Amino acid sequence: MSPPEIAARCVGLRKSYGDVVAVDGLDLDVHTGECFGLLGPNGAGKTTAVEMLEGLLEPDAGELEVLGMRWGEDDHALRQRLGVQLQETQLAEKLTVEETLDLFRSFYDRGRSVERVMGIVELVEKRSAWVSRLSGGQQQRLAVACALVSEPELLFLDEPTTGLDPQSRRQLWDLVLEFKASGRTVLLTTHYMEEAHRLCDRVAVVDHGKVIALGTPSELIATLGAEHIVEFALAPGGTADDDWLRRVPGVEDVRRERAGIFLTVSEVHRSVPALLTELKARDLELAQLTTHHATLEDVFVALTGRHLRDD
Amino acid sequence: MISPRHPLYQLTRSRLLEFAREPEAIFWVFVFPVLLALGLGIAFRNRPAEALPVAVQNGPGSAALARTLDAAPELRASTLPSDEARNRLRTGKLALVVVPGEPTTYLFDPTRSDGRLARLLADNALQRAAGRDDPVPVLERRLEEPGSRYIDFLIPGLIGLNMMGAGMWGVGFTIVQFRRKRLLKRLLATPMRRSHFLLSFAFSRLIFMIAELAALVGFGWVVFDVRVHGSILSLLVVAVIGSLSFAGLGLLSASRARTIEGVSGIMNLVQLPMWIFSGVFFAYQQFPEVMHPYIKALPLTALNDAIRAVMTDGTSILGSIPELAIVAAWGIVSFGTALNLFRWS
Numbered sequence: 179m180s181p182p183e184i185a186a187r188c189v190g191l192r193k194s195y196g197d198v199v200a201v202d203g204l205d206l207d208v209h210t211g212e213c214f215g216l217l218g219p220n221g222a223g224k225t226t227a228v229e230m231l232e233g234l235l236e237p238d239a240g241e242l243e244v245l246g247m248r249w250g251e252d253d254h255a256l257r258q259r260l261g262v263q264l265q266e267t268q269l270a271e272k273l274t275v276e277e278t279l280d281l282f283r284s285f286y287d288r289g290r291s292v293e294r295v296m297g298i299v300e301l302v303e304k305r306s307a308w309v310s311r312l313s314g315g316q317q318q319r320l321a322v323a324c325a326l327v328s329e330p331e332l333l334f335l336d337e338p339t340t341g342l343d344p345q346s347r348r349q350l351w352d353l354v355l356e357f358k359a360s361g362r363t364v365l366l367t368t369h370y371m372e373e374a375h376r377l378c379d380r381v382a383v384v385d386h387g388k389v390i391a392l393g394t395p396s397e398l399i400a401t402l403g404a405e406h407i408v409e410f411a412l413a414p415g416g417t418a419d420d421d422w423l424r425r426v427p428g429v430e431d432v433r434r435e436r437a438g439i440f441l442t443v444s445e446v447h448r449s450v451p452a453l454l455t456e457l458k459a460r461d462l463e464l465a466q467l468t469t470h471h472a473t474l475e476d477v478f479v480a481l482t483g484r485h486l487r488d489d
Numbered sequence: 490m491i492s493p494r495h496p497l498y499q500l501t502r503s504r505l506l507e508f509a510r511e512p513e514a515i516f517w518v519f520v521f522p523v524l525l526a527l528g529l530g531i532a533f534r535n536r537p538a539e540a541l542p543v544a545v546q547n548g549p550g551s552a553a554l555a556r557t558l559d560a561a562p563e564l565r566a567s568t569l570p571s572d573e574a575r576n577r578l579r580t581g582k583l584a585l586v587v588v589p590g591e592p593t594t595y596l597f598d599p600t601r602s603d604g605r606l607a608r609l610l611a612d613n614a615l616q617r618a619a620g621r622d623d624p625v626p627v628l629e630r631r632l633e634e635p636g637s638r639y640i641d642f643l644i645p646g647l648i649g650l651n652m653m654g655a656g657m658w659g660v661g662f663t664i665v666q667f668r669r670k671r672l673l674k675r676l677l678a679t680p681m682r683r684s685h686f687l688l689s690f691a692f693s694r695l696i697f698m699i700a701e702l703a704a705l706v707g708f709g710w711v712v713f714d715v716r717v718h719g720s721i722l723s724l725l726v727v728a729v730i731g732s733l734s735f736a737g738l739g740l741l742s743a744s745r746a747r748t749i750e751g752v753s754g755i756m757n758l759v760q761l762p763m764w765i766f767s768g769v770f771f772a773y774q775q776f777p778e779v780m781h782p783y784i785k786a787l788p789l790t791a792l793n794d795a796i797r798a799v800m801t802d803g804t805s806i807l808g809s810i811p812e813l814a815i816v817a818a819w820g821i822v823s824f825g826t827a828l829n830l831f832r833w834s
Contacts, residue, residue, distance in 0.1 A: 232678055234834065254680050262678035268670035272510040273503055284499035285679040308510075324675075 183210035184243070185332050185363040186231055191240035193226050200226040202387035204240070208332075213354065213364040215378030217371065217474060219486050223387035224367040225265055228336050231365070232262050245332055258287055261330030263321050265337050271310035275301050275320055278309060279327060286328040299323040299353060315346025322353060333357060335366045339373060351376055369486045371474035383478055390481050398477045404430040404444040405472050408453065411437045413463035427452045433479070437465075442472065442480075496681055500689030505696060508659070518655045518701055522647050523708050526640070529770070530713050533639040540565040541607045543585040544574045550589050554615075558587065561614040564607065585611055644709040645800045646769035649793040651701050652728060653763060656735030657756050659697070660690050661743035665752040668743075674834045687828075691736055698732040699725075718803030726806055727799055730813055731792040734820030738788070741823040744830040763789035791815035 186208040193201040201223040208214040216224045229235040231242060233249040233256070242249060247256045269278055279292040296302045299319040304312060312320065318338060325333060335354065339347040354377050358364055368374055374381050375395045383391040383398070391398055399405065412418060418439065423432045428449035431442035443449040446469050457464065478486050492498065508514055543566050545555040551568045558566035569577070569586075577583040578596060584607035588594040595611065597604035617623075667673045676686060702724070709715035717724055742759060746752035766773055766780075767789035776784060784790050795809040795816070806813075 234674060234678060254682075257678065257680040260678070262675070264671060264675050264678065266671055267675040268672065269675075270503065270507055270672065272507050277503060277506060281499045281503050282679065284494055284496040285681040287680075328679075 182212075184208065185210045185212075185245060186365060187241075187243045188227070188231060189241040191227060191230060191242065192238045193223075193230060193235065194238060200387055201230070201237075204384075204387060204389060206382060206389065208363060208365050209380075210363050211358075211361050212379040213358045213366060213377050215374040215381040216365070216367040216384050217369070217374045217378075217381050217478070217486070218367075218384035219369055219478075219484065222384045224384055225336055226387075227384070228334055228365065228367055229264075232260065232334055233257070258328065259331045261325035261328055261333040263325045263333075263335050263338055265340070267321060269309045269317070269320060269324070272308055274306050274308055275312070276305040278320060279323060282324040283327040289328040290326065292327065295323045295327050298326060298356070300349070313346075315342050315349065318342060318346065318350065319353070322350065326357070330362070332363045332365065335364060337367055337369070339368070339370065347373070371478070371486060374474055381474065383474070383481065385478075385482050391477065395474060398474060399472050402430070402442050402472050402476060402480055404428075404442045406443050406446045406469055407472050407476055408441040408443055408446065408450060408467070408469045409438055410441075410453070410464055410468075411439065411466040413465045416462040418457075418460075418462060422456065426456060431480070442476070497685045497688060497692070500681075500685055501692040501696075504663070504689055504693035507663075508693065508697065514659070517658070518651070518697065519704050522651045522701075522705055526644060526647050526705065526708060527712065529643055530640040533643075535638050541584045541603055541610065542567075542582065543587065543607050543611055544569045544577065544583050546571050546574050546586055546588045548589045554587060554589050554593075557618045558611055558614055560618075561610060563610050564614065587611060638713075640709070640713045641715055641801055642772070642797075643770065644705060644713070644715045645796040646793055648702060648705050648728070648800075649731065649767070649789055649796050650764070650769045651705060652698065652731040652792060653735045653738075653760060653789050655697065655701060656694055656732055657739035657742060657760060659694060660736045660739030661746075661752050661756055662749065663690070664740065664743040665746050665749055668747060668832065668834070669749070671834075677833050683833075687740070690740070691733055694732050694736045695729060698728055702728050715800075717800050719799035719805070723799045723806040724796070727792070727795045727809065727813065730816050730820070731788075731796075734788055734792075734816045734823070737820040737823035737827065741827040741830070744827040745832050747832075763787050766790065768793050786815060788816050788819040 184207055186206070188204060188206050191201055191204040192199075204223070204227050206214075206227075216227065218224050226235065230237045231244060233244070233253060244256060245259055249256070273281070275296065276292060279295060283289060283292050296305055299322060301316060301319060301323065304316060309317065309320065322335065322338060325335075338354075339350050342350070351373070354364055354366070364377075366374075366377060378395065380392065380394055381398060382389045391401070393401075420432050423429060423439070423441065426441070426449055428443045428445050429441050430444065433440040433442075441449065441453070450467075450469070475486055478484070540562065541564055543558060543564050545551045545558065545566060545568045547568055547570050555566045555568045558564050574583065574586045575596070578586050578598070581601075584597065584601070584603040586596040588596065593615065595608050597608050599605060664673075706717060706724075738759065739756070742755045743752050746755060766776065766784045767787050769789070773781070773784045773790060785794075791812040795812040798804045798809045798812075799806060
């Protein structure tokens with residue numbers, strides 16, 4: 179198999195703001211045709227890293243290559259081939275959907291028709307509505323549409339679904355999947371593990387400006403050594419030692435968080451009855467018991483001891 | 490003609506649309522200056538000169554003296570006891586007190602122009618009544634034609650003020666808003682040419698300037714019969730230079746600011762001295778002469794002088810080249826400095 183074509187690459191990328199190191203030696207390879215996700219909590223340096231790749235921020239150190247070109251050589255030509263959606267951009271409030279897209283379309287030599295892009299993001303009916311009168315989901319779809327008018331080879335999406343309701347989020351996911359299906363490349367940042375799981379071929383888990391894990395979502399989950407999480411809490415007064423919990427059949431790992439105890443297990447149907455028997459033998463009463471498939475969130479927690487989101 | 494798909498066309502069009510959809514902006518640029526002109530034009534309209542109040546101190550022959558003075562159309566005379574007459578003179582209610590006797594005495598405050606004027610008028614009336622014969626025959630012609638009234642002075646000043654206000658607020662505000670919403674950064678992520686972005690501000694300013702100019706000149710013409718004595722083309726050239734120059738100053742004021750409050754402070758600081766010194770509401774010649782060179786170096790002073798030369802004096806634009814050079818220099822220096830300082834993100 180020939181090595182994959184590289185759409186974007188950075189090596190040893192660094193950027194600090196005063197004393198704060200935002201990106202601390204970041205290495206990435208984004209393959210052509212894949213959807214690559216940067217997953218990490220707020221403040222992990224994802225946006226800073228992406229804005230350096232987009233040529234909007236000057237790195238302090240490190241190598242950057244985008245679509246085989248470097249920033250500072252022929253930026254105009256390079257920008258013609260990129261689509262960018264920035265975090266928290268507010269488009270002009272008193273322009274309509276169509277006027278906004280006409281404006282963005284005019285910057286590119288080649289691309290899709292505005293009509294077609296409005297169709298893709300399902301805003302045809304809103305073409306004459308002012309941006310300020312759109313819902314959050316519609317505004318976000320318009321922001322992505324502004325990045326799609328050029329029919330880019332590489333699309334950057336910086337937290338495209340933050341703050342959206344589940345339905346709007348799913349609509350945007352469909353957009354991204356459709357774009358990827360046409361053989362083009364997406365670089366996406368998110369702090370939603372479900373989003374990374376659904377959209378991304380490969381995910382880099384980022385924390386404190388560094389990549390701490392890299393792989394397909396299933397590979398990353400496989401690093402936990404087991405695929406299920408059993409979460410339980412004891413009735414007030416009860417305590418359980420890690421020692422005997424680890425000896426319950428099938429338990430790979432034990433984690434505690436507030437009142438909850440989290441067991442990483444390979445087979446729920448073996449570990450849960452064993453756990454119940456042990457609890458009964460020790461006269462401990464359960465307050466709560468749930469199980470779920472291990473997710474990227476569990477991967478992040480296992481790596482850092484923290485959650486992706488603070489809620 | 491550039492095509493509708495050209496970025497410069499699209500950028501200019503979006504500037505114009507956004508502005509036209511902002512009711513507050515329309516008020517400040519079009520309605521406010523017209524209201525200002527209307528209010529000041531009415532307050533300072535030319536009135537027939539009022540008769541000056543004078544008094545004759547009670548004494549022998551005072552009644553006859555008062556009748557003689559009162560017969561002069563510019564004077565209104567009465568007789569008063571000595572104390573009261575002096576009191577009223579001191580408090581400014583009288584311009585002059587005449588004390589009958591040999592010789593007749595004039596009491597007045599020489600630092601007040603109405604006092605000096607009343608003294609001359611009263612003396613003239615008394616001497617003529619006593620049989621003075623003026624050896625030089627004279628004829629009076631009263632000047633009341635358009636061009637010499639306060640409103641004729643005011644309208645050009647308001648045009649200049651509007652070029653400054655609309656140029657600076659229009660460009661400065663929009664740019665800071667773009668920066669605050671991260672829209673500048675978003676545009677930078679496209680292949681948009683930065684020069685197209687900046688030029689779109691110049692073009693949209695020029696288009697609105699024509700409308701603003703038409704509104705003020707048209708209003709002055711229809712309501713107060715304020716004429717443009719020079720050529721309309723000259724006025725347009727002056728206005729184009731003025732508008733672009735203040736758009737440059739607006740760009741400079743907004744080149745670093747991240748907040749609306751920040752840019753408002755800077756622009757008020759820049760504009761306030763010109764509101765006062767640049768001869769918008771009253772002639773700057775009223776300030777001490779040592780200040781004139783500095784006042785004349787301000788862009789609004791130079792612009793107002795050039796507008797008045799074309800509108801009021803009707804002189805050729807060639808006569809205003811030094812003023813236009815000052816205006817243009819401010820614009821070019823501001824624009825160049827702004828380009829170097831400009832913060833895109």
